[in-house]
Amino acid sequence: MTEIFGFPVVVVLGQLVLGLVNGSFYAILSLGLAVIFGLMRVVNFAHGAFYALGAVTALLGLKLLGVNYWAALVLAPLVVGLLGILVERLLLRRLAGLDPLYGLLLTFGIALAIEGTLQQLFGSSGESYPVPEALRGALNLGFMILPRYRAWVIVASLAVCFGTWFVIERTRLGATLRAATENAPLLQAFGVNVPLLVALTYGGGVALAALAGVLAAPVILVNGTMGSSIVIVVFAVVVIGGMGSILGAIVSGLLLGLAEGLTKVVYPEASNIVVFVIMALVLVLRPAGLFGRE
Amino acid sequence: MTTEFLRVTNLHAFYGESHILHGVDFSVNRGEVVTLLGRNGAGRTTTLKALLGLVGSRSGSVMINGREAIGLPPHRIARLGVGYCPEERGIYASLSTEENLSLPPLVGSGGIAAEELYAMFPNLAERRATQGTRLSGGEQQMLAVARILRTGARLLLLDEISEGLAPVIVQALARTVRTLRERGYTIVMVEQNFRFAAPLADRFYVMERGRIVDGFPAAALPAKMGMLHEFLGV
Numbered sequence: 281m282t283e284i285f286g287f288p289v290v291v292v293l294g295q296l297v298l299g300l301v302n303g304s305f306y307a308i309l310s311l312g313l314a315v316i317f318g319l320m321r322v323v324n325f326a327h328g329a330f331y332a333l334g335a336v337t338a339l340l341g342l343k344l345l346g347v348n349y350w351a352a353l354v355l356a357p358l359v360v361g362l363l364g365i366l367v368e369r370l371l372l373r374r375l376a377g378l379d380p381l382y383g384l385l386l387t388f389g390i391a392l393a394i395e396g397t398l399q400q401l402f403g404s405s406g407e408s409y410p411v412p413e414a415l416r417g418a419l420n421l422g423f424m425i426l427p428r429y430r431a432w433v434i435v436a437s438l439a440v441c442f443g444t445w446f447v448i449e450r451t452r453l454g455a456t457l458r459a460a461t462e463n464a465p466l467l468q469a470f471g472v473n474v475p476l477l478v479a480l481t482y483g484g485g486v487a488l489a490a491l492a493g494v495l496a497a498p499v500i501l502v503n504g505t506m507g508s509s510i511v512i513v514v515f516a517v518v519v520i521g522g523m524g525s526i527l528g529a530i531v532s533g534l535l536l537g538l539a540e541g542l543t544k545v546v547y548p549e550a551s552n553i554v555v556f557v558i559m560a561l562v563l564v565l566r567p568a569g570l571f572g573r574e
Numbered sequence: 575m576t577t578e579f580l581r582v583t584n585l586h587a588f589y590g591e592s593h594i595l596h597g598v599d600f601s602v603n604r605g606e607v608v609t610l611l612g613r614n615g616a617g618r619t620t621t622l623k624a625l626l627g628l629v630g631s632r633s634g635s636v637m638i639n640g641r642e643a644i645g646l647p648p649h650r651i652a653r654l655g656v657g658y659c660p661e662e663r664g665i666y667a668s669l670s671t672e673e674n675l676s677l678p679p680l681v682g683s684g685g686i687a688a689e690e691l692y693a694m695f696p697n698l699a700e701r702r703a704t705q706g707t708r709l710s711g712g713e714q715q716m717l718a719v720a721r722i723l724r725t726g727a728r729l730l731l732l733d734e735i736s737e738g739l740a741p742v743i744v745q746a747l748a749r750t751v752r753t754l755r756e757r758g759y760t761i762v763m764v765e766q767n768f769r770f771a772a773p774l775a776d777r778f779y780v781m782e783r784g785r786i787v788d789g790f791p792a793a794a795l796p797a798k799m800g801m802l803h804e805f806l807g808v
């Protein structure tokens with residue numbers, strides 16, 4: 281059997297692919313965080329809760345209204361995004377101009393409220409979401425058997441990340457968003473409704489979290505606290521990529537998923553902490569993050 | 575017939591606790607070029623910002639094209655047909671020249687098309703894809719002026735557009751202002767560079783410590799030189 285540094289190639293490749301699946305979730309989640317932080321300077325601690333809310337919305341839609349997976353992929357982010365807009369307009373807006381710590385505390389409170397409510401309503405055991413018909417079964421990659429659904433997760437999140445990157449970096453709307461991130465008062469003096477833009481951006485960032493939640497629903501147990509552990513990793517990803525950097529969030533999300541996968545081969549005991557070790561190293565060597573502006 | 579495009583009455587402006595403008599009064603007629611003169615720190619930049627709602631808080635009255643703007647947020651004020659060129663130019667680093675040019679939304683009809691602007695400022699045409707802040711100081715100033723001409727704004731607020739630029743660029747900007755005046759734009763200029771402003775303006779106001787202390791038409795300029803000399807050191 282072929283080996284790399286004494287590890288079987290098949291095992292390495294297999295873990296890399298699984299790492300890429302995790303990295304796909306990191307990428308979408310950290311992308312939303314980065315968009316929100318870039319424009320609003322708010323560290324959105326509620327991100328994990330909105331991720332859970334996306335999955336729960338999809339599950340409820342299926343059970344109560346018969347909304348299938350494909351429709352949920354669009355509708356759940358829409359519903360959660362609207363809730364995000366409400367949260368921005370009614371709560372976050374009031375903290376504009378204050379110490380960022382207030383935004384952090386508020387979003388942390390919102391996270392507790394959402395997760396607590398979901399737990400109260402659905403219990404903490406969790407429920408599984410059926411894998412959609414078209415994505416059942418597995419692909420034989422030669423070096424591993426990959427469930428079709430996980431391949432879909434990689435493809436879908438790469439598409440979402442590319443689409444978001446494209447909108448922000450290559451379109452007129454994106455230019456407006458970048459300008460708002462850089463100098464919002466001047467942009468507003470040009471006639472752009474910046475408060476509305478901020479609300480839509482928060483809604484959009486939160487909708488990305490919900491989309492990740494729907495994507496995750498068929499591969500994990502859906503419950504109110506499903507976001508609380510992944511979101512810690514995602515915060516580390518955002519710090520590594522560079523706070524507010526779009527490309528940084530996407531690339532480091534995927535890379536850190538791969539790094540976790542590799543660690544599982546080389547030294548499995550460290551796979552849960554490798555992201556944080558990398559974060560510490562990046563903070564020491566390049567405090568603005570891999571893609572951040574110094 | 576002259577009609578007022580802008581009338582400012584008893585305008586007070588604050589940055590936090592600091593009271594900067596203490597009852598500013600002036601008016602600008604449609605199609606007129608008016609220059610605010612004054613020493614550094616007199617409150618000219620603050621006056622332009624207060625017109626747009628970019629100060630901490632403000633009171634008084636700002637009538638733009640017949641509409642009271644004192645209670646409106648900045649984006650609604652812009653849509654009354656106002657274009658703003660800030661003192662620091664405000665070119666966006668994360669946007670290319672072309673993106674900077676097309677950033678401000680249309681606020682009126684009859685704006686100058688991008689292609690015509692590129693013809694007016696050929697340097698910009700060559701550097702469309704360049705990051706905005708990589709342009710030279712003069713090019714950035716041209717871009718800052720050009721991007722508010724695209725929007726159909728009829729009242730232009732230009733803050734120290736000649737500041738710190740080479741004479742040849744300053745002359746090009748003077749030609750631009752003259753062209754805009756011929757096209758009927760209403761312009762409020764803040765200028766430190768008296769020699770730049772003197773031949774361009776129809777009327778002058780002099781500011782001192784957050785108030786307008788004098789106002790006179792261009793024809794009265796020779797008689798006012800002594801006072802200006804004393805006030806501004808020109």
Ligand SMILES: Nc1ncnc2c1ncn2[C@@H]1O[C@H](COP(=O)(O)OP(=O)(O)O)[C@@H](O)[C@H]1O
Nearest residue numbers: 589592594612613614615616617618619620621
């Ligand atoms: N952001 C600000 N916060 C507090 N004070 C300010 C601010 N900007 C300007 N000032 C003060 O307001 C006064 C007027 O400034 P400014 O309007 O820039 O004058 P000018 O443009 O005529 O040189 C100055 O005393 C200046 O120190």
Ligand SMILES: [Mg+2]
Nearest residue numbers: 618619620661
């Ligand atoms: Mg000034």
